[in-house]
Amino acid sequence: MLIEADVCERVLANALTRGGEFAEVFVEDRRSSSARYDDGRVEELTSGRDRGAGIRVIVGDTTGFAHTADLTERGLLEAGAAAAAAARGADGGQRVVATRLVDRQISRADDSFVILPETVDKSRKIELLQRADTSAREVSGAIRSVSASYADSHRRIQVANSDGLSTSDDQVRTRFMVQCVANGDTGMQTGMEAPGRGMGFEFFDDFDVESIARTAATRAVTLLDAVPAPSGQMQVVLKRGAGGVLFHEACGHGLEADLVHRDASVFKDRIGTQVASPLVTVIDDGTYAREWGTFAVDDEGQRAQRNVLIENGILTDYMWDLVRARKQERRSSGNGRRETYRNLPMVRMTNTFLGVGDTDPDAIIRDTEYGIYCVQLGGGQVDTATGDFVFGVTEGYLIEHGEITRPIRAAQLVGNGPQSMTLVDAVGNDFETWTGTCGKSGQGVPVSAGQPTLRVARMTVGGTAS
Amino acid sequence: MTGVPQSSAPHVVAPELLALCQRVAGQAAGTEQVEAYALRGRETDIDVFDGSIESLSVAGSSGIGIRVVNNGRQGFAWAGSLDDDVVADTLAEARDNAKFAEPDEHNGLIDQATADERVRPQLSLWDDRLDAVDLDTKIDFVLQLDARVRNSDPRIRNVESTSYGDGLLESALASSLGIAATNRRTIASASSVAIAGDSDDTQTGYGFSVARTFEDLDDDAILAMAVERSTRLLGARQPVGQRIAVMFDPMVSASFLGVLSAAFNGEAMLKGRSLFCDRVGEQVAASLVQLADDPTDPRSLGAAPYDGEGVACRVNQLIVDGVLQGFLHNGYTARRANTVTTGSAVRGGYRSTPGVGVRSLRMVPGPHNPFEMTADRGEVLYVQAVHGLHSGTNPISGDFSVGAEGIMVRNGEYQEPVREITIASTVPKMLHAISAVGNDVTYLPSGTIGTSLLIDEMTMSGS
Numbered sequence: 001m002l003i004e005a006d007v008c009e010r011v012l013a014n015a016l017t018r019g020g021e022f023a024e025v026f027v028e029d030r031r032s033s034s035a036r037y038d039d040g041r042v043e044e045l046t047s048g049r050d051r052g053a054g055i056r057v058i059v060g061d062t063t064g065f066a067h068t069a070d071l072t073e074r075g076l077l078e079a080g081a082a083a084a085a086a087a088r089g090a091d092g093g094q095r096v097v098a099t100r101l102v103d104r105q106i107s108r109a110d111d112s113f114v115i116l117p118e119t120v121d122k123s124r125k126i127e128l129l130q131r132a133d134t135s136a137r138e139v140s141g142a143i144r145s146v147s148a149s150y151a152d153s154h155r156r157i158q159v160a161n162s163d164g165l166s167t168s169d170d171q172v173r174t175r176f177m178v179q180c181v182a183n184g185d186t187g188m189q190t191g192m193e194a195p196g197r198g199m200g201f202e203f204f205d206d207f208d209v210e211s212i213a214r215t216a217a218t219r220a221v222t223l224l225d226a227v228p229a230p231s232g233q234m235q236v237v238l239k240r241g242a243g244g245v246l247f248h249e250a251c252g253h254g255l256e257a258d259l260v261h262r263d264a265s266v267f268k269d270r271i272g273t274q275v276a277s278p279l280v281t282v283i284d285d286g287t288y289a290r291e292w293g294t295f296a297v298d299d300e301g302q303r304a305q306r307n308v309l310i311e312n313g314i315l316t317d318y319m320w321d322l323v324r325a326r327k328q329e330r331r332s333s334g335n336g337r338r339e340t341y342r343n344l345p346m347v348r349m350t351n352t353f354l355g356v357g358d359t360d361p362d363a364i365i366r367d368t369e370y371g372i373y374c375v376q377l378g379g380g381q382v383d384t385a386t387g388d389f390v391f392g393v394t395e396g397y398l399i400e401h402g403e404i405t406r407p408i409r410a411a412q413l414v415g416n417g418p419q420s421m422t423l424v425d426a427v428g429n430d431f432e433t434w435t436g437t438c439g440k441s442g443q444g445v446p447v448s449a450g451q452p453t454l455r456v457a458r459m460t461v462g463g464t465a466s
Numbered sequence: 467m468t469g470v471p472q473s474s475a476p477h478v479v480a481p482e483l484l485a486l487c488q489r490v491a492g493q494a495a496g497t498e499q500v501e502a503y504a505l506r507g508r509e510t511d512i513d514v515f516d517g518s519i520e521s522l523s524v525a526g527s528s529g530i531g532i533r534v535v536n537n538g539r540q541g542f543a544w545a546g547s548l549d550d551d552v553v554a555d556t557l558a559e560a561r562d563n564a565k566f567a568e569p570d571e572h573n574g575l576i577d578q579a580t581a582d583e584r585v586r587p588q589l590s591l592w593d594d595r596l597d598a599v600d601l602d603t604k605i606d607f608v609l610q611l612d613a614r615v616r617n618s619d620p621r622i623r624n625v626e627s628t629s630y631g632d633g634l635l636e637s638a639l640a641s642s643l644g645i646a647a648t649n650r651r652t653i654a655s656a657s658s659v660a661i662a663g664d665s666d667d668t669q670t671g672y673g674f675s676v677a678r679t680f681e682d683l684d685d686d687a688i689l690a691m692a693v694e695r696s697t698r699l700l701g702a703r704q705p706v707g708q709r710i711a712v713m714f715d716p717m718v719s720a721s722f723l724g725v726l727s728a729a730f731n732g733e734a735m736l737k738g739r740s741l742f743c744d745r746v747g748e749q750v751a752a753s754l755v756q757l758a759d760d761p762t763d764p765r766s767l768g769a770a771p772y773d774g775e776g777v778a779c780r781v782n783q784l785i786v787d788g789v790l791q792g793f794l795h796n797g798y799t800a801r802r803a804n805t806v807t808t809g810s811a812v813r814g815g816y817r818s819t820p821g822v823g824v825r826s827l828r829m830v831p832g833p834h835n836p837f838e839m840t841a842d843r844g845e846v847l848y849v850q851a852v853h854g855l856h857s858g859t860n861p862i863s864g865d866f867s868v869g870a871e872g873i874m875v876r877n878g879e880y881q882e883p884v885r886e887i888t889i890a891s892t893v894p895k896m897l898h899a900i901s902a903v904g905n906d907v908t909y910l911p912s913g914t915i916g917t918s919l920l921i922d923e924m925t926m927s928g929s
Binding site: 035038039041042043044045046047048049050051052060061062063064065066067068069079082085122123126144145181183187188189190223229231232233262263264342344377378379380381382383385386388389390391392394409410411412414415416460461462463464 | 525527543545559560562563566570626704853854868869871888889927928
């Protein structure tokens with residue numbers, strides 16, 4: 001426990017003295033470290049430490065919030081009083097809060113295998129970077145520069161609220177990134193690969209830095225021979241792992257209960273209806289072992305869950321945080337997350353993926369007359385109110401007569417989320433995930449997205465070919 | 467409504483922050499150089515949804531970043547606290563990190579003599595009035611703004627959100643080489659996102675206003691902007707793809723300049739990652755293009771008296787008559803490029819070492835307003851917003867391909883709105899194809915100063 005239970009109880013009771021039906025203390029202690037390699041040398045190591053508490057008080061539809069880096073009882077009481085400003089005009093009153101101590105949680109079932117990053121010698125971390133540089137340069141003489149970075153974080157959280165909840169979690173994450181620039185007749189091209197997991201230093205038992213580096217370098221070199229992407233509507237095949245982010249953006253956000261409530265979702269009032277092709281099942285799973293978006297309890301102290309959102313094309317449920325769930329008199333789905341103790345939690349995705357189908361991925365390509373094959377997307381953007389999205393393709397190829405022919409450059413996928421979901425006409429029996437940071441209202445949280453190889457029958461591709 | 471306390475956190479003024487930084491820097495031993503940068507801020511954020519306050523946040527925050535350079539090795543550590551024990555740990559961690567980095571002879575802090583070569587501009591970035599505005603006044607303002615947007619036009623069916631935010635921010639920088647500087651600034655902003663149309667045809671429109679104090683926020687402008695931008699796209703359809711002249715609105719222009727800004731970065735140039743490597747003195751844009759980074763204009767949200775290393779900010783000319791003038795540098799990149807710093811060290815708060823960057827890009831405005839710019843043209847795509855900038859643009863290769871929405875303009879007449887399109891070209895081609903710069907000037911929250919831009923040809927994809 002970062003803060004003793006009796007201190008939490010007094011802070012919660014004090015925060016509710018002016019009225020209000022709910023109060024919460026969220027405490028966070030995060031250590032992070034990173035190392036950056038660029039231009040043939042280890043440029044810099046950085047260490048960070050962030051520790052503090054955010055306190056909120058809910059009065060009707062209004063949330064009052066304050067945060068502090070001062071974790072003494074006095075500091076917490078002061079922050080609680082500031083958060084209680086939201087209760088102005090309320091009747092006021094006393095309320096006694098007793099928190100029940102819940103067992104300490106760990107984000108990994110087999111936590112005994114976690115090698116905490118702060119226990120690993122810094123020289124071992126930087127040695128990984130040097131190996132990545134060597135491997136990337138071995139791919140081709142065209143590689144002009146290699147930058148690599150290592151990053152880890154160890155985040156401990158504690159949540160106590162006036163409903164009597166008291167819980168904590170320990171979250172460890174590790175990520176490795178390699179970016180390469182290749183130079184050729186067509187100018188400079190870049191390639192990137194950046195896997196991350198909810199793991200400690202044992203991440204590097206599963207992920208080989210040489211192969212991460214080779215993937216990034218090969219991507220940059222491949223683009224040197226790429227032709228400008230075509231424009232217009234065509235079939236789009238998304239390789240396993242590549243398209244998860246597209247469905248995260250174009251569909252996932254619209255399934256967040258706060259956006260639905262805000263009338264900013266195309267999926268409003270659609271529960272029980274067909275919103276996607278019968279081949280499509282969408283799941284958000286905060287319990288997915290060792291994934292980047294995994295935790296034991298969310299940032300409101302609610303247990304992570306595996307939530308089926310769309311089943312065989314039928315919309316089954318939205319994702320919920322505690323506040324929205326309380327208003328609807330239902331349970332949170334374990335999707336209340338925040339970037340740091342300085343932020344209010346809101347509905348966020350965890351690990352969001354499309355369920356596997358039964359088609360051989362090679363057969364999907366063979367069956368495609370003309371289109372593009374996307375191997376990596378570079379992130380994107382969506383207007384959740386309309387479902388319109390746009391995505392950059394950072395590694396893609398032309399498909400002609402069932403064959404992957406030439407690499408393409410500068411392609412954008414443009415479309416409408418719900419429409420694309422109905423146009424999925426083939427789903428493979430393979431699967432992979434993608435690691436990313438999801439941004440919403442200025443807060444970034446770690447998420448993963450995954451999917452089998454699949455095809456969308458029609459999507460607008462915006463390229464530069466004349 | 468009753469008055470409530472703004473914040474009970476003690477208010478540390480900049481001289482005390484400076485004293486803290488100087489105590490840290492004073493611990494430099496032997497060949498070691500130590501630099502400390504500390505921040506303290508008080509912030510208020512109010513979000514309105516459905517006509518009532520959804521969240522109200524009042525908080526103070528602070529932090530410190532410490533850089534240590536020893537025999538060419540650089541280490542860094544930060545912490546979100548100014549407590550003595552945390553600051554001591556942070557210095558120890560930065561020292562330890564320096565041991566593991568590989569040496570680079572160009573690493574080092576700016577010395578006082580270099581910093582003294584130019585006088586820091588006197589900028590008024592702090593408005594005392596903001597500190598005196600009570601919370602209830604802010605709450606009333608944002609509630610009224612929300613109600614006005616909601617009731618402004620029958621086509622507005624809802625308001626996605628209306629928000630108010632302000633901050634009083636103070637910082638100090640000190641180093642063992644004699645740098646000592648403090649700065650403080652205030653900022654207030656308000657915005658509203660209107661939702662227009664019905665469930666078959668929904669469009670959203672964003673309106674904002676930013677200023678140094680609450681009193682200078684323009685709620686009429688927010689209202690007009692949110693309504694215009696949401697309603698004028700109603701009925702948008704996907705057009706047929708073609709090559710077409712494109713007009714960027716000031717916010718889109720600013721996004722384009724944001725992508726371009728990476729090409730002026732001295733670090734990118736040294737590492738071979740700039741479009742403009744080896745091109746100083748060459749024609750890189752149409753001859754009417756005049757581009758500068760000007761952090762000395764106090765109206766810009768990017769204005770600053772000194773950079774992330776304590777060097778005076780100044781106007782840096784980047785493109786004059788279409789000709790590339792040079793690159794931006796901090797101390798490290800200047801030493802490596804055998805030149806002098808341009809006062810362009812930028813910090814992303816206290817959590818990182820100073821990199822190189824722009825603060826306040828601006829183009830010199832042209833003679834005509836946006837309507838006049840398109841009057842004698844045939845068909846022009848007026849672009850109101852672009853999407854997917856971070857994935858669709860590549861400042862190294864120069865590829866530029868983004869999602870967009872806007873309105874078709876024919877002979878100066880605004881006609882049908884369009885959506886679900888991409889516009890694509892490359893940054894170098896776009897620079898050469900600029901045929902007019904508007905006389906409209908918009909100070910944006912990013913610090914960039916936007917003006918309308920007419921680009922002769924891009925590829926518009928559609929059906």
